[in-house]
Amino acid sequence: MENTTKIIFPYDQSLVKELPLINKNDIENILITAQNLFNDQSNWIPAFKRIEILEKAASIMNDRSEELIHIAISEGGKPYKDSKAEILRAIKGVKLAAEHISQLKGEQIPMGLTEASVNRIAFTSKEPIGVVAAVSAFNHPLNLAVHQIATAVAAGCPVIFKPSSNTPLSGLALAEILKEAGLPEGWLQVVLCDNETAELLVTDSRIHFFSFIGSAKVGWSLKSKLAPGTRSALEHGGAAxxxxxxxxxxxxxxxxxxxxxxxxxxxxxxxxxxxxxxxxxxxxxxxxxxxxxxxxxxxxxxxxxxxxxxxxxxxxxxxxxxxxxxxxxxxxxxxxxxxxxxxxxxxxxxxxxxxxxxxxxxxxxxxxxxxxxxxxxxxxxxxxxxxxxxxxxxxxxxxxxxxxxxxxxxxxxxxxxxNDNTAFRVDWMPFGGRDASGLGMGGISYTINDMTREKLFVFKSKSL
CATH class of the missing domain: 3.40.309.10 (Aldehyde Dehydrogenase; Chain A, domain 2)
Incomplete structure (x- = not known):
């Protein structure tokens, strides 16, 4: 019998939906799908197309905002006015991700500063880092999904997203919307699984970047088990x-x-x-x-x-x-x-x-x-x-x-x-903890940059 997770309305404990969980055997296919998309550069989604997909997704989200508010409340229990603010922020976040694609650029590295470096021109470019595994928290089910999914799409990375088992419906709704907006098959895979299966996924050597929002205990533990070379960003809490x-x-x-x-x-x-x-x-x-x-x-x-x-x-x-x-x-x-x-x-x-x-x-x-x-x-x-x-x-x-x-x-x-409270945040500012509270800074543009890596081109020619 397959395992399931029950999504419960936190206020009165009524059942909202029951969804199947994947098991360990499904992880391999999920990783192969993501890795194959990344390994074959002819599959990569060009920048103009990524902008198009995200802009279309923001527009669909806007049209369905009441439905998205309803989903977020039913699974997360955040009051209507605050859930409405979250959904508006999530739409803005998708737009910010689309806008930042035009800022993904390298720079020229000066040559000719020593005799050994003459007749050369050099510059860097930004490439997608690779397969992203993102593990999310329950408290802002749509906005956190945007911070981990829209950023990966913007960077050009295939993303495997594990929402909180309490609040997976908003992330699934976002996945549907992105599909409708033209995101090709396999670039976003939403997985519902237990913690053991999630650990198998994120610690696999095919994961290039691990994004985690949630408890410090779980985050630091997973980071300690990452494969060599997997970069990561962790966001935990504080006592404000x-x-x-x-x-x-x-x-x-x-x-x-x-x-x-x-x-x-x-x-x-x-x-x-x-x-x-x-x-x-x-x-x-x-x-x-x-x-x-x-x-x-x-x-x-x-x-x-x-x-x-x-x-x-x-x-x-x-x-x-x-x-x-x-x-x-x-x-x-x-x-x-x-x-x-x-x-x-x-x-x-x-x-x-x-x-x-x-x-x-x-x-x-x-x-x-x-x-x-x-x-x-x-x-x-x-x-x-x-x-x-x-x-x-x-x-x-x-x-x-x-x-x-x-x-x-x-x-x-x-x-x-x-003269403002500790909970102030807009999605284009750097946001994250230091010391035990986390690693790296979130914020739409900051996360997109984290999900890219630099490549240096050096040309040598007598004509230079």
Whole structure:
């Protein structure tokens, strides 16, 4: 009997669809298909054709945006307004990929600078790197698929895409759309499989580039098993620290941080998690922040009024509940929330001054929980913000340019937002973690460049 995966609507646990999983024996054919396309250069899709395919795909996505929003909500449980924003971003991402194809170019390398290098002209060109294996996460099922698939198409690479088994429908919908837009057979293969089969796939020597979005434990483990020569990019999570100084603008900051902390129920790799607030304004901050959090509407993600939907599985609700209870036992003060609403939803929660050793302080929460810590000395707060092994995006709120610059310089992060929340992202900016939070930078153009490699041409001639 063949194995299957059940796609469940996270909010009420109803069955959306059941799909077959491939097994280990299917991997060989999938790899042969991709490798054969890449090895025969007459198969390569010319740049003008790749632009055409991606532009057509963006247009089809635009026409079907409501259907794509519906699919994303039904499998991922992200509220309607946020899923709509995701689908619009995904369409823009496909357009960005199409646009970047014209920027794939090499450069002239000067010759004649020494006697040994006269009578030569040299230049580089960009080629597709080869077969791409991409493993994705559940939290932005369409947009992450675009970041891993549209980029490979733009670079001219055959791509094997493994979506999260919780949320494969958006990736499959994108594959259908690309096929309709003219992507030839075999250039995109979507595989649904268990972790063991996925490991067999990505560690095969025929994979030239491995793109991973998901948990650090899995990502670093897979990277350690890659075949020699396989390049990789990993994107994990962080604990998104924020420094709030006493001159911060409350009217802008409060709604911004609430959105950054509770968007998609905190299931975002740069979700606001640890907020260090100057003790001079801490009471006021806690009061205004918790007041705004209490106004958030938790409910069915299909309801357009819902601010916070469900967590991806009931198991995650149990975990968040355990972590919150543990933090309270270890000295945190519960300001608001702290309880499950149902098997699938958890109250938006604010904890005050949990121990720096509690799980909510040391691990990525990936749930609707924000922790607030008072500080007297900003240097100490920055030190605490930098204390973990994970470093992704961070933020500082102040109207003082010197404080903003000083804090930005000292926070260990790949990006520091000034007077904006840690979850800010547009798809053309570099985006990724450093240290334990990841390897390389994502962002449409950055990923396309990663999926190419350079070739140097050197011509020698007496005529030069």
């Amino acid at each position: 620290p924020v420094i709030v100084e006493s001159d911060a603008d409350f009217s802008e900051m409060i709604p911004d941080l609430v959105k950054g902390g509770f968007y998609h129920a905190g299931q975002v790799c740069v979700s606001v998690q640890k907020v260090y607030v100057n003790e001079e304004i801490c009471d006021r901050f806690v009061e205004q922040f918790s007041e705004a959090v209490n106004k958030l509407i938790v409910g069915n993600p299909f309801d357009e009024k819902t601010d916070v939907g469900s967590l991806i599985t009931p198991k995650e609700v149990n975990r968040v509940e355990e972590w919150v209870n543990e933090a309270i036992e270890e000295g945190a003060k519960l300001i608001t929330g702290g309880k499950r609403i149902s098997d699938t939803t958890f109250q938006p929660t604010v904890l005050f001054n949990p121990s720096e050793d509690s799980k909510v302080s040391t691990n990525e929460i990936f749930g609707p929980v924000v922790c607030i810590y008072p500080f007297a000395n900003r240097e100490e707060a920055i030190k605490k913000a930098n204390a973990l092994e994970v470093h992704f995006q961070a933020a500082v709120f102040t109207k003082n340019i010197d404080i903003a610059l000083d804090t930005t310089k000292k926070l260990n992060a790949t990006a520091v937002m000034v």
